[in-house]
Amino acid sequence: GDSVTQMEGPVTLSEEAFLTINCTYTATGYPSLFWYVQYPGEGLQLLLKATKADDKGSNKGFEATYRKETTSFHLEKGSVQVSDSAVYFCALNYGGATNKLIFGTGTLLAVQP
């Protein structure tokens, strides 16, 4: 079945460091891919999405490119801030009649000043 695998956390970085959070997926079809972010004590917020191969999603300085050849959707940011500290979830969804989000287990990012 379909699944999403994320790198284990926590990821601890200093402010202004480069961030990569790895995400790979297994899919029988061609889903849309998502990154959601969960700040402490809050619900999940959509961070970015990509709907087809080679699409790049971007938001708030974060980027991720839908790589069909490597079945990956790695999240990157050039310079992290303390306010980026959160749990990041990679997910896939086909939409349509089923429309079920399949999540990875989440990666905790801690940014230190």
Place this chain on the structure above:
Amino acid sequence: DADVTQTPRNRITKTGKRIMLECSQTKGHDRMYWYRQDPGLGLQLIYYSFDVKDINKGEISDGYSVSRQAQAKFSLSLESAIPNQTALYFCATSGTGTGSDTQYFGPGTRLTVL
């Protein structure tokens, strides 16, 4: 005001009690979902509803029931709560057509069953 709201935000209850978690949305979406989040396990789908007359089980529906009272309201019930139902519960919504694959989440309800 938040588009997706959940009540209560926190609840502590005892084993065997009946609990209802409520979700309301002002996004005008037809589709609503209930998820459960456990540490290290990501989110798992409990139930989903594509319209008022359509209710479907998700991956982990045992021990839970739902009610779709209106397009904007979707409630989750635990008929007889047990300690391993202690978790963070999220409601989500999505539209139809283009962009229907994107779900929007409420702030969550933290449930503790003693």
